[in-house]
Amino acid sequence: MSLALGSVADDYTGASDLANTLTKGGLRTVQTIGIPAADLDLAGVDAVVVALKSRSIPAAEAVERSRAADTWLRGRGAAHVLFKICSTFDSTDAGNIGPVMDALRADAGEAIALVTPAFPETGRTVYQGHLFVGAVPLNESPLKDHPLNPMRDANLVRVLARQSAAAVGLVDCATVARGPEAVAARLDALAAEGMGAAIADAVVETDLETLGAAALRHRVSVGASGLGLGLARALVAAGRASAPDSAADLGAPVGGLAACLAGSCSQATLGQIAAAEALMPVRRLDPERILAGDSEIEAALAWAGEHVGAGPVLIASSAAPETVRALQARHGGDRVGHALEDALARIAEGLVARGVRRLVVAGGETSGAVVDRLGLKAFRLGPEIAAGVPVLRTLGHGAAGPSDPMLLALKSGNFGGPDFFSRALDLMR
Numbered sequence: 129m130s131l132a133l134g135s136v137a138d139d140y141t142g143a144s145d146l147a148n149t150l151t152k153g154g155l156r157t158v159q160t161i162g163i164p165a166a167d168l169d170l171a172g173v174d175a176v177v178v179a180l181k182s183r184s185i186p187a188a189e190a191v192e193r194s195r196a197a198d199t200w201l202r203g204r205g206a207a208h209v210l211f212k213i214c215s216t217f218d219s220t221d222a223g224n225i226g227p228v229m230d231a232l233r234a235d236a237g238e239a240i241a242l243v244t245p246a247f248p249e250t251g252r253t254v255y256q257g258h259l260f261v262g263a264v265p266l267n268e269s270p271l272k273d274h275p276l277n278p279m280r281d282a283n284l285v286r287v288l289a290r291q292s293a294a295a296v297g298l299v300d301c302a303t304v305a306r307g308p309e310a311v312a313a314r315l316d317a318l319a320a321e322g323m324g325a326a327i328a329d330a331v332v333e334t335d336l337e338t339l340g341a342a343a344l345r346h347r348v349s350v351g352a353s354g355l356g357l358g359l360a361r362a363l364v365a366a367g368r369a370s371a372p373d374s375a376a377d378l379g380a381p382v383g384g385l386a387a388c389l390a391g392s393c394s395q396a397t398l399g400q401i402a403a404a405e406a407l408m409p410v411r412r413l414d415p416e417r418i419l420a421g422d423s424e425i426e427a428a429l430a431w432a433g434e435h436v437g438a439g440p441v442l443i444a445s446s447a448a449p450e451t452v453r454a455l456q457a458r459h460g461g462d463r464v465g466h467a468l469e470d471a472l473a474r475i476a477e478g479l480v481a482r483g484v485r486r487l488v489v490a491g492g493e494t495s496g497a498v499v500d501r502l503g504l505k506a507f508r509l510g511p512e513i514a515a516g517v518p519v520l521r522t523l524g525h526g527a528a529g530p531s532d533p534m535l536l537a538l539k540s541g542n543f544g545g546p547d548f549f550s551r552a553l554d555l556m557r
């Protein structure tokens with residue numbers, strides 16, 4: 129088996145977003161949690177997305193884990209590796225996009241890396257190096273209030289330059305409009321000027337096709353699902369991957385009980401929880417009680433035990449920005465974040481022990497904590513629930529999870545419409 133494409137993703141929901149896009153683009157794709165075990169069957173697979181939980185950890189650790197995943201993918205024949213980052217460029221001045229990019233680029237022996245978080249399908253576009261979320265610049269979007277990495281600067285050339293050891297240039301939209309040759313020439317020119325990275329503009333899907341074709345001439349690129357789409361289409365066009373008939377296949381129904389967990393505090397997720405309240409029992413966790421001990425987890429599980437036999441339930445720690453800020457001011461952001469992620473992961477474990485086999489999780493860090501706690505190792509791709517969110521079916525089974533298969537939906541905080549939870553559950557049979 130030789131992979132047409134490899135990807136190192138900096139969180140689990142982002143990885144499933146990319147795996148979904150690659151599948152839609154015609155690549156038979158598997159998502160793994162970390163570097164897979166040697167016995168994972170990858171026969172006939174075009175692309176592997178190795179999901180890491182490296183977005184919000186110390187930069188040196190993110191670099192080490194990303195390099196190890198990259199080495200594994202290269203060892204399976206991947207000539208090009210996409211470092212999958214968030215379409216809202218979630219990071220801080222300490223990293224981790226810049227440091228990981230620098231390391232992967234150096235390992236690949238490349239002078240420059242093309243970088244674009246554009247994903248027009250979900251409203252992320254890049255113009256003159258500035259990232260827009262819908263109609264507003266990144267720093268005016270709800271991402272300015274993100275609990276872990278508030279994004280307060282929309283100029284990605286500047287943002288990336290603060291994180292990278294390399295100078296950062298721009299491939300502007302006029303160049304992108306002239307096609308892959310023009311982009312490649314611009315990258316060469318920037319590299320000759322000593323730049324180690326270039327933010328590329330992209331506003332519509334055809335821009336991403338151009339960027340994908342240009343990026344494939346190099347061994348490494350950095351981007352969100354939009355760039356993944358461009359790379360997938362370029363690989364299929366070049367006959368280097370299967371073809372667009374590789375539809376997602378969910379396999380036989382798994383049955384079992386169903387539940388939803390939310391740790392994302394994004395505006396989208398808050399709206400989805402409010403909408404779910406009309407459709408299923410919803411329990412809102414009390415963060416103060418979680419920080420104080422185990423009783424809130426036990427109470428949530430006892431509550432779930434009373435309701436989940438009759439239909440899906442939703443348990444959420446999510447809160448509005450003012451509430452989040454107040455809690456963080458009292459207890460420290462890291463402590464609160466980790467405690468709530470851990471609580472939701474333990475609740476997931478308890479739910480699975482009570483027979484839940486269909487689980488929807490909202491939030492990247494939250495999903496990471498849940499999937500790790502359940503010991504799940506790899507997924508194949510099912511149908512798309514909303515842009516960037518597929519149904520996942522476990523491949524093999526987890527150390528702590530059940531021996532029978534599970535269906536999961538790992539939702540990036542900002543993705544999905546108001547009816548996301550019910551839509552997901554409708555598709556997860």
Ligand SMILES: Nc1ncnc2c1ncn2[C@@H]1O[C@H](COP(=O)(O)OP(=O)(O)OP(=O)(O)O)[C@@H](O)[C@H]1O
Binds near residue numbers: 276445451464466
């Ligand atoms: N009530 C709360 N107060 C403070 N922090 C919270 C609260 N509820 C959840 N959190 C924390 O906020 C963080 C949310 O991050 P998470 O990655 O899960 O969601 P997201 O950032 O919206 O999603 P994504 O990374 O996919 O965009 C987690 O660390 C979570 O534990």
Ligand SMILES: O=C(O)[C@@H](O)C(=O)CO
Binds near residue numbers: 141541
């Ligand atoms: O790119 C995105 O927006 C998502 O896949 C993600 O990574 C959000 O955490």
